[in-house]
Each structure stands twice: as C-alpha cells, then as structure tokens.
Amino acid sequence: MTVKTRRGSGTSRPATRNHGAADVAAADASATKRGIWVVASVGLAGGAALGLDSLFAPPPGWPARPVEALGAGFLAVGAVGLAWLAARRVDIQAAFGREVATLLSLVAEHGREVIFVRNVASGRLVYCNPAFARMVGIPPDRMPQTRESFLDLVHVDDREAVRDAWATASAGPATVEWRLVRPDGGVREIVTRIVPLRERGGFTRIAGLSEDVTDRRAAADAERRRYGELAHADGRSAVGEVAAALAHEVQQPLFAIRTYARTCLRRVLGGSTTMDEVREVCDRIAAEAERSAQVVQRLGDLVRGRPPQTRRDDLNALVAETVRMAGPDTLPPDVTVKMVPDPTAPFVKVDRVQVQQVLLNLIRNAVEAMADAPRPRRLWVSVAARGPEAAVSVGDSGPGIDPDHAERIFDPFFTTKPDGTGMGLAICRTIVEAHGGRLWAESRDDGGALLTFTLPAAVPPEADD
Amino acid sequence: MTDPPPADRATVLVVDDAPSVRDALAYLFRSVGLDVETYGAAADLLGRESPDRPGCIVVDVRMPGMGGLDLVAALRERGWRTPVVFISGHATVPTAVRAMQAGAVDFLEKPVDDERLLDRIQGAIADDRRRLAAVDALRRRRARYASLTPREREVLLLLIEGCPNKEIAAHLAIRPKTVERHRASLKAKMRVGSLAELVAQAVRDGIGGNPPD
Numbered sequence: 001m002t003v004k005t006r007r008g009s010g011t012s013r014p015a016t017r018n019h020g021a022a023d024v025a026a027a028d029a030s031a032t033k034r035g036i037w038v039v040a041s042v043g044l045a046g047g048a049a050l051g052l053d054s055l056f057a058p059p060p061g062w063p064a065r066p067v068e069a070l071g072a073g074f075l076a077v078g079a080v081g082l083a084w085l086a087a088r089r090v091d092i093q094a095a096f097g098r099e100v101a102t103l104l105s106l107v108a109e110h111g112r113e114v115i116f117v118r119n120v121a122s123g124r125l126v127y128c129n130p131a132f133a134r135m136v137g138i139p140p141d142r143m144p145q146t147r148e149s150f151l152d153l154v155h156v157d158d159r160e161a162v163r164d165a166w167a168t169a170s171a172g173p174a175t176v177e178w179r180l181v182r183p184d185g186g187v188r189e190i191v192t193r194i195v196p197l198r199e200r201g202g203f204t205r206i207a208g209l210s211e212d213v214t215d216r217r218a219a220a221d222a223e224r225r226r227y228g229e230l231a232h233a234d235g236r237s238a239v240g241e242v243a244a245a246l247a248h249e250v251q252q253p254l255f256a257i258r259t260y261a262r263t264c265l266r267r268v269l270g271g272s273t274t275m276d277e278v279r280e281v282c283d284r285i286a287a288e289a290e291r292s293a294q295v296v297q298r299l300g301d302l303v304r305g306r307p308p309q310t311r312r313d314d315l316n317a318l319v320a321e322t323v324r325m326a327g328p329d330t331l332p333p334d335v336t337v338k339m340v341p342d343p344t345a346p347f348v349k350v351d352r353v354q355v356q357q358v359l360l361n362l363i364r365n366a367v368e369a370m371a372d373a374p375r376p377r378r379l380w381v382s383v384a385a386r387g388p389e390a391a392v393s394v395g396d397s398g399p400g401i402d403p404d405h406a407e408r409i410f411d412p413f414f415t416t417k418p419d420g421t422g423m424g425l426a427i428c429r430t431i432v433e434a435h436g437g438r439l440w441a442e443s444r445d446d447g448g449a450l451l452t453f454t455l456p457a458a459v460p461p462e463a464d465d
Numbered sequence: 466m467t468d469p470p471p472a473d474r475a476t477v478l479v480v481d482d483a484p485s486v487r488d489a490l491a492y493l494f495r496s497v498g499l500d501v502e503t504y505g506a507a508a509d510l511l512g513r514e515s516p517d518r519p520g521c522i523v524v525d526v527r528m529p530g531m532g533g534l535d536l537v538a539a540l541r542e543r544g545w546r547t548p549v550v551f552i553s554g555h556a557t558v559p560t561a562v563r564a565m566q567a568g569a570v571d572f573l574e575k576p577v578d579d580e581r582l583l584d585r586i587q588g589a590i591a592d593d594r595r596r597l598a599a600v601d602a603l604r605r606r607r608a609r610y611a612s613l614t615p616r617e618r619e620v621l622l623l624l625i626e627g628c629p630n631k632e633i634a635a636h637l638a639i640r641p642k643t644v645e646r647h648r649a650s651l652k653a654k655m656r657v658g659s660l661a662e663l664v665a666q667a668v669r670d671g672i673g674g675n676p677p678d
Contacts, residue, residue: 251575256489259579263496281492288485324529333559 114210117197120169121204123147135190135212137182155179155187169194169206180212189214249325250295253288260285310349310435312458315390316341316383322356323363323381330364334375340382345390346457350435355455358428358439362394362451365424369398369449389437389454400443409441428453475590476500476520478547480510480536482528490523493579494586507531507539515545519597521570521589523582526553526560534563546596548589552577606670609655617654620647625664625672 108115108129116128125145133140136153144150147166154162158178165176173195180188192210196203264281267273323339331337363379370377373396380395401409410429425439432439432453439453477494481487482505491501500520504510507528522540524533531539537549548570553560564572570592571585613621616637623633630648634641648660657663 252483252485255576256485258576259489259493262579263493267496284488288489291485320529324527 114208114212116208116210118147118166118206118208119204120166120206125150126205132210135188135210136180137184137186153180153182155181165192165194166206169196170203172196187214188212189217250292253292253295256288257285257292260288310351312347312349313352315345315348315350315392315455316343318350318352318355319359319381319383319392322359325356326360326363330360330367331379332367332377335367335370335377335379337379337381340380342383342385342390345383345385346388348390348435348455349458350455354431355435358431358453359392359394361424361428362453366394366396366398366449366451370396371398373398386454388457390457391452391454393450393452395444395450396448397446398448400447401441401449403443406441406443410439474498474500474518475594476502476516476518477586477590478502478504478510478513478516478520478522480504480507480522480524480528480533481552482506482525486525490582493583497583497587499586499590507533507536510536511539511543515543516547517597519590519594520547521586521593522547522549523586524549524551526551526564534560537564548593550582550585550589552582603670606655606666610670610672612654613651617647617651620644621651621663621667621672624648624651624660625667 107113110130112131114129114132114135116132117126118124119126123146125143128140128143130140133143136143138144138153144152151159151162155178161176162178165174168174173193175191175193177189177191180190182188189212190210191213192208195207195209197205197207260281264273264278268278320339320341323337326337359381363381366379367377370379376397378397380393382393382395384391384393410425429439432455436456437454439451441449441451444450477490477499479487479490479494479501481490481503484505487503487505491503494501502513507524507530510522522537524536526533533551533553537551540547550571550573551564552573552575553564561572570589573582573585619637620633623636628636630641630644634644637644652658652660652663655663655666657666
C-alpha cells in the first residue's frame with residue numbers, strides 16, 4: 001500500500017482496499033462536489049466497462065480510435081476524480097454508498113492505469129496505486145517519496161521536461177512524455193498527464209495518470225517499418241521494370257560507342273584512315289557517351305527519388321516508346337496492342353522516366369487483369385487531347401473493375417492479386433498528381449477496364465525555353 | 466582487300482529504329498568496303514525494289530510499328546531472297562525460333578560483337594553472291610534455250626531420252642547428217658563442250674521432264 005495518508009500504509013490486499021483511498025476522513029460534501037463525484041464514478045465505471053487494458057488515449061501523433069478515446073476520456077475524468085477524492089480524504093462510502101466506493105477502489109487497485117497524487121508544495125507523493133509500483137518496478141514500501149528522488153528514475157535527458165510539467169501544472173492539465181529508467185535498467189517510454197487539483201485552499205496537489213507506451217510504440221514502429229519496406233519493395237520492382245527498359249536504352253549508345261571505337265582503331269592500324277575521319281568518329285563517340293550518361297542519371301534519380309526532371313515532350317512519342325519498351329515479358333505475344341496516337345494532343349512537361357513508369361505499370365496491370373480473360377486479349381493505349389490537358393488511356397478486354405473497387409484500387413495496400421503488394425497504382429497516382437494530372441479508373445462499355453491519366457499541357461516553347 | 470567493281474559490290478540494308486545503332490553499323494560495314502543503306506522503320510524498306518546486287522539485311526527484331534520478324538515475312542512474300550541477320554536486344558527462344566523460320570541466316574543478341582557480326586555478314590553476302598550467280602546463270606541458259614529452233618528442241622528432247630542419232634533421224638524423218646548438224650548447233654548455242662554436258666545441264670534445268678523449280 002503506497003497511499004500516503006494520515007493513517008499510513010495499510011495492507012495491499014484488495015479486501016482492505018476499499019479503505020485505502022476511500023476510508024479517509026470525510027470532507028464536507030456540497031452539492032457541486034457531489035456532482036463531481038458522480039462524474040468521477042461514472043467515468044471510472046465507463047472506463048472499466050469499455051475495457052481497462054486498452055483504453056488509454058494514444059499519445060499525440062497516433063491515430064485515436066473513437067472508442068479508445070472515449071474510454072480514455074472516461075478513465076481520465078474518473079481517475080482524476082478518484083485521486084482528487086483520495087487527496088481530499090473524502091469518505092467515498094459516505095458520498096456514494098458502498099458499491100460505488102468498492103468499484104472505484106477496485107479500479108484504482110487492480111486496473112492497469114497508473115495513478116498518483118503528489119503534493120505540490122512539499123513535492124511528496126501523496127498516493128500511488130499498485131500499477132504505479134509495477135510500472136516503476138519498485139516495491140511500494142521503497143517508492144521514492146520526494147520529487148527529487150523520483151527524478152532519479154527519469155532518464156537524464158527527460159528530467160527537464162518532467163520538471164517543467166510539474167512546474168506548470170497549476171496552469172492546467174498537461175501531458176509529458178518521458179523515459180523511465182527502472183532499477184533493473186529497463187527503459188520504458190511513459191506518457192503522463194498531469195492534472196492540477198484545485199481545492200478550497202487553492203492549488204496544492206497534482207494528480208497524474210501515466211501509461212507505459214513502450215510496447216505499443218514498438219508495435220507501431222514495426223508496422224511502420226513494414227509499411228516502409230513494402231512501399232520500397234514495390235517501388236523497387238517498378239523501378240526494376242523501368243531499369244530493364246533503360247538498360248535497353250543505354251545498350252544502344254554503348255553498342256555504338258564500341259563499334260565506332262573498334263572500327264576506327266582497325267582502320268587507323270590499317271593505315272586507311274584520315275584525321276578527319278578519326279575526328280568525326282571521336283565526336284560521335286562523345287555524343288553517344290553523353291546519351292548513355294543521361295540515361296544512367298535518370299535511372300539514378302529515379303532510384304534515389306530525386307525531384308523529377310521535367311521537360312517538354314511529345315506525349316505520342318513518349319507513349320509509343322513506352323509501349324515498345326514494355327517488352328515480351330510485360331506483353332505476351334497473344335495480347336494484341338493497339339496504340340492510338342492523337343496528333344492534336346498538346347505537348348506536356350513531364351519527367352519521361354516517371355511517366356513511363358506509370359504507363360508500364362498500367363500496361364502490366366491490364367495484362368495481368370486479362371490473364372483469365374477469353375481470347376483474343378486486346379490492349380488499347382491511346383493518347384487524346386482533352387481540353388487544356390492531354391490524356392493517356394489504357395484499356396483492356398479483361399473482366400473490368402468491380403464498381404466497389406473503382407476508387408479503392410488506388411489505396412496503398414489494396415490489391416486483388418494474391419501476390420500483389422497493392423502499391424503500384426498508389427505510386428502511379430502519386431506520380432501523376434505530382435505532375436498536376438489525375439489518374440482514375442472506369443469500366444469500358446463492353447466490360448473491360450479503362451485507366452486514364454491526364455497531364456497538363458506544357459506552355460508553348462517560346463514561353464518555356 | 467581490293468574493292469570489287471561497283472556493279473558487283475555488296476550492299477548491306479540496315480533496319481533499326483535507333484539512330485545510334487544505325488549509324489554505327491553503317492560505319493562498321495563501310496569500313497570493310499560494303500555499301501550501306503539505312504532504314505529507320507520496316508515500312509521504309511518495304512518501299513524499296515528487291516535488290517539485284519549481292520547483299521544482306523541486318524534488322525532489329527523489336528521496332529515500333531512493324532517488327533523485324535514481320536518485315537522479313539513481308540519481304541519473303543514479295544519474293545525477296547536476300548539473307549537476313551537479326552539483331553535482338555531481348556532474345557528469347559521463341560523469338561529466335563520464329564526468326565529462323567522466317568528465313569534468318571543468323572540471330573545475334575545485343576550487345577553484338579562487331580567482328581562476329583562482320584563475319585556473319587560476309588558469310589551471308591557470300592551466300593547471296595552464289596545464289597545470285599546461280600540465278601543469273603539459269604537466266605542466261607533460259608535465254609539460250611529460248612534461242613533454239615523448234616527442230617533443235619525436238620532433237621534435244623530426243624537426246625535427253627537417250628536416243629541415238631539414227632533413231633532421232635527416223636523419228637523426225639530427217640537424214641542422220643542433219644541430226645549431226647543440229648547437235649553441233651545445240652552444243653554451240655548452249656555453250657557446252659560435250660553431248661554429255663548438254664544432256665546433264667538440260668536435265669538439271671528441267672528440260673524434257675518436270676522442271677525442278
């Protein structure tokens with residue numbers, strides 16, 4: 001028993017605990033105070049009913065679920081009320097009757113919620129419950145009583161924050177996050193809400209509610225890491241596709257470089273060349289090397305997630321090139337691809353590689369969607385002027401999109417494929433929106449799916465360049 | 466190596482959508498004395514007349530629009546018999562099989578080694594030279610056959626059947642001396658040295674029986 005009262009320590013056995021906090025000298029119980037007590041008891045009862053273990057409000061920055069937040073609110077009100085009563089040494093039995101007092105005591109003594117009351121003036125611990133002792137890892141009879149001795153348990157980097165919280169507690173409820181260093185060396189992350197207890201004599205005590213969030217944060221961190229890994233993994237596979245296409249693109253200048261160099265060398269050795277020829281070949285080699293360097297740089301930018309390098313581009317040519325890049329792995333031979341250019345489509349200002357990545361992804365999705373579709377399997381890739389924008393559509397003769405999924409398919413992790421990560425379309429939408437465009441899905445009249453993205457028209461070259 | 470006379474110089478037809486590759490290949494082939502024509506798309510080559518000089522086609526399998534395989538199939542349909550060397554950036558077994566079925570003499574995977582490519586090209590051109598020579602000789606012989614008189618043709622057919630002079634004379638109701646004259650005229654017109662050669666060539670060219678081609 002760790003409650004500091006005039007009666008001193010009692011026993012920690014629950015049977016006697018309906019006296020610990022409650023069996024204190026009764027104070028006068030005005031009608032308003034009675035109201036507070038009712039709120040306190042309702043709060044505690046509500047919190048208990050909603051499940052004591054999981055009802056603390058999450059720390060700042062974590063998504064709160066409504067039930068959890070509600071439960072935490074109940075608990076906070078109830079526990080602070082209880083602490084206030086304990087500090088006031090109110091006869092709860094007298095105030096509420098025996099059952100309520102028993103319930104409140106049970107909550108304080110058996111709940112996981114860590115409750116304490118500290119005297120502001122003396123800095124001494126007035127009350128703490130068994131959960132507090134369990135959290136701190138010190139038996140109740142050896143619990144540090146003074147504020148300074150308690151600070152020894154606070155991680156050295158967090159002591160100032162804890163002191164500040166104490167010092168400013170009179171201003172109103174405050175929340176402080178700190179690390180507890182237990183005597184066994186374990187470090188726990190604690191979130192404590194400090195609530196000033198106002199009494200007739202003024203502000204003399206604070207009540208605290210603490211929660212050990214170490215495990216929950218570890219779990220959330222792990223989830224976030226997993227999310228990050230998945231996002232990266234899918235990003236990498238998309239990058240992998242583009243990389244294969246770019247490898248093809250870089251192969252051409254490299255082949256040219258080698259052919260120029262070796263042929264020229266043979267001719268020089270054979271004495272059948274002129275200086276002009278050597279100069280011209282060297283120029284060509286330099287130009288081809290420059291070309292391959294650009295391809296490699298774009299790939300590097302993509303992998304590193306550098307800001308996009310946009311330039312004015314002919315969308316028809318870009319789309320045609322990408323369809324060609326798609327390759328036999330992406331486009332099985334029995335899938336008929338029809339590319340429909342639109343000569344009136346405006347030029348766009350885009351990062352080629354990123355737009356290619358989007359289009360390759362859409363094509364791959366369409367082909368996968370047609371895996372079990374009846375033959376012939378057809379794929380349409382079309383470019384179209386669309387007001388001030390240019391649009392690219394990828395249509396397939398697959399089963400189409402379930403209307404319930406039409407918008408969800410862009411959500412991260414949403415997938416209908418057994419081995420999908422659900423990141424592909426989410427990444428695509430991010431890229432398109434970063435270009436100022438939109439990406440959406442609809443069903444074709446004859447049943448297949450149609451995915452379309454738009455890109456704003458580039459300003460005319462004279463204004464642009 | 467001295468360049469052959471222009472009429473007999475070989476031409477390489479390069480079809481590749483990548484200008485870098487096209488230009489580099491052109492430089493490579495010109496460096497060994499070959500004439501080069503480059504085409505950026507399959508359709509451009511389809512607009513050309515079938516070559517009458519020895520040569521070879523070097524074509525990329527994957528191109529926008531019509532790919533290399535379809536191009537070669539279309540050329541074969543138009544009677545082109547020029548040998549084809551395919552170059553592929555992403556060679557797969559099915560593509561290679563289709564290429565060989567389409568009549569490729571070779572299928573090289575990028576990155577292509579330039580000397581190996583030259584070897585294959587020269588081999589293909591030598592094949593084409595031989596083919597063209599044979600075609601040319603046949604054409605010339607056809608002209609010679611066409612120059613024979615009806616009587617000479619009758620004599621030739623009977624010679625192929627193995628008839629001796631007397632039998633031919635009886636069959637055609639002419640004198641053996643006249644048969645002798647026709648035989649001499651046949652050897653001269655067909656530019657052969659002996660009767661055996663005349664008959665063998667005529668049989669090979671399908672005279673008197675079902676033509677071999």
